[in-house]
Amino acid sequence: MFDSLADKLQATLADVRGRGTLTEQDVTAAMREVRLALLEADVNFKVVKSFTEAVKTRALGADVIGQLNPGQQVVKIVADELTELMGGSGRELAFSPRPPTVVVMAGLQGSGKTTAAAKLARYLREQHGSSVALAACDVYRPAAVEQLVKVGAQAGADVYEQGTGEDPVKIAAWARDRATAEGKDVLIIDTSGRLHIDQELMAELANIKKVTSPHDILLVVDAMTGQDAVAVAEEFAEVVQFDGVVLTKLDGDARGGAALSVKAITGKPILFASTGEKLDQFERFHPDRMAQRILGMGDVMTLIEKAQDAYDEDQAAELERKLRKQQFGLDDFLEQLRQVRRLGPLQSLLGMIPGLGNELRGAKVDEREFDRVQAIILSMTPEERRHPELIKGSRRLRIARGSGTNVQAVKQLIKQFEQMRKVMRQVAQGRMPDLGALMRQSR
Amino acid sequence: MAREWRDVFVVDGAPAGVSGSDEPTGTEEKRMGPFRRLRENLRRTRQALRSEIQATLFEDLSEQTWERLEEALIYADVGARTTARVVAELEQEATAGKLTGGEALTSRLTELLADIARTGDDRIDVTARPTVILLAGVNGTGKTTTAGKLAWHLTTELGLSVVLGAGDTFRAAAVEQLELWAQRAGARLVKGPPGADPGSVAYEAIAVARREGTDVAIIDTAGRLHTQDELMAELEKVRRAITKQLPEAPHETLLTVDATTGQNGLQQARLFSEAVKVTGLVLTKLDGTAKGGIALAIAQELGIPVKLIGVGEQLEDLRPFDPAEFARALVAS
């Protein structure tokens, strides 16, 4: 995998430190690296061109002082510029003063429209207490209606469908009337996947727009999309003037440069991020995080937020107290592991930590390791869990047998636990441990 | 000329159920459909790229030529690395005086790209009874659709009987989707109860094929991201279940890659291959404007050949992959 951009730039700009400012030559050299990084992240090459030119102007003559080294300085400028470009106006979903608010989901085949429609329904129900209906206007793909009926039920939304015999435009108009009659707050229309060059189907989409006068048309874009994202976005923008973008499959390791391409070309805001197949894996889009991701800088903010969501305040206070009093035992350790696990697959968490992302990208995280650790701890007596130093010889053997592991595994776990306890004590005392060193140690 | 079905599929002697003539009666019409579709698609692809490269046809080879060439390849999602390699090779040949003018450059470029695309064994051997074909890939890339189209082609073009195994037991209405494809293709469907273990469904589908003397079993699976360890482990389990039923199976493990996929496609191919030993790609959605250049990077870096291409949502929209034609579509012909 590629070195992090900051490291590369640091090598390129090694001798800038002494001089204190970035010269034209420095910037040109730096932009070559930036260009490669953006292309590698699938940002459209035309967008890359105009973007690097803009950044070049800003970076020229920038002072390299203070905390950041020149490489970091350039990355910061690039990241700031990217964030600004992707954020911009920050338009929200538009709600109609007179319900129902009508939302149309559109996009290429398989981009995630149906899933996103159900996710949005669930999101609006939970966040805004809206009553939501979903309209099944994909009459082409086999079992598309059945799919929407199922995910709609999971989302707690009514699904309006007329099977596959009717014309999608008619279904859309009918659904709008029905949503009005039934006093729904929001109607979300799921449409079939279509190629931007399919004139017939693009005309159909324009007609759906005409008969339903939607307040929001959302283009659903797969985060793994390559250079073609520009052509797709341009065409959908021209035919239906969509209002915002949903970026899907962000739970993978794609850098997601398509987000930048689409925003740069159409100026439409990215409103939501879809991060999994389950309906609750859906969040507001954060341009700063996306900028860091495109540049391969990890995603600390998301990680922190996820941790906050999954974290129980009282437990946290209790943990802190235990750490201070040095009463942190294996029971607490197990609880911590369970909490981490609730955040999501470990692999995706690692990708969010800057510096670790690239280093560990190829590394395999064995989720079953959790089960083994859990089995070992649960095979200990409460006394042993509080005082692992008691675990020697025969106790070790008993625990190994009880957990179906071996003595070596038990030893290893206790050693890791001791290390971790040391680090946590440091954290509790306000000292930041060297994460990188820790990772290297434990491998 | 494009490759024909019989160029891709290895069958025993004369294919069963189909008369000896090269043009089975009544299929002429059917054949023209997909062909026209493909040609139209390729023409569109060419037009886009031709405008990128056109200048090279009239100019001497200059710095600008190389830059434009680079851009054209990047635009096709070939990726920086493979692009750099191709351009360096051409530049070297030009310096050595082997290439003069845009015309020579274009034809050499096409040749080079086709050579990269031509890797490993790109045929599909369907002589085993039953032959088991496992379909895997990232969410929404076209596994189920490919399963349906492939079943239909094996039946109509080669006269083989097919069982479809509904191994996506996770996504809402995935079984119903495959069921409809099975009806269209005239194939038998084997499914489990809702939420069934995908390995058991695959196992059962092959058992049915063996019992009933069906020629080919195609196993659909749920879409998954290559980064999801638990789901990749599940896929490995499906593969093991298949092998348990039939030791030499799966005979073919096809990875569907969406032609609009960017550089992430390489990592997809790498990790799926590590998990279930991918034997070939199906490059889907080539009927759009995306060029599918990532397949070149995959061929180059991992040596996995493309075997089939998807060019639409209808039964007939599956074609054998033709490296030369693919290369010509990437460049102007």
Ligand SMILES: Nc1nc2c(ncn2[C@@H]2O[C@H](COP(=O)(O)OP(=O)(O)OP(=O)(O)O)[C@@H](O)[C@H]2O)c(=O)[nH]1
């Ligand atoms: N990993 C992951 N998978 C997703 C996400 N969003 C959707 N999917 C999956 O991607 C596949 C396609 O999603 P759909 O919602 O059916 O997409 P669609 O755009 O409606 O597809 P068509 O109607 O067939 O054009 C399904 O397997 C979904 O489960 C996501 O954010 N992450």
Ligand SMILES: Nc1nc2c(ncn2[C@@H]2O[C@H](COP(=O)(O)OP(=O)(O)O)[C@@H](O)[C@H]2O)c(=O)[nH]1
């Ligand atoms: N235009 C086009 N669409 C395709 C092609 N192959 C599949 N699709 C569509 O892409 C979407 C996802 O396909 P599906 O087979 O459900 O993907 P799976 O999730 O991998 O099984 C569906 O809407 C299909 O109709 C293709 O070659 N061209």
Ligand SMILES: [Mg+2]
């Ligand atoms: Mg859909």
Ligand SMILES: [Mg+2]
């Ligand atoms: Mg499927």
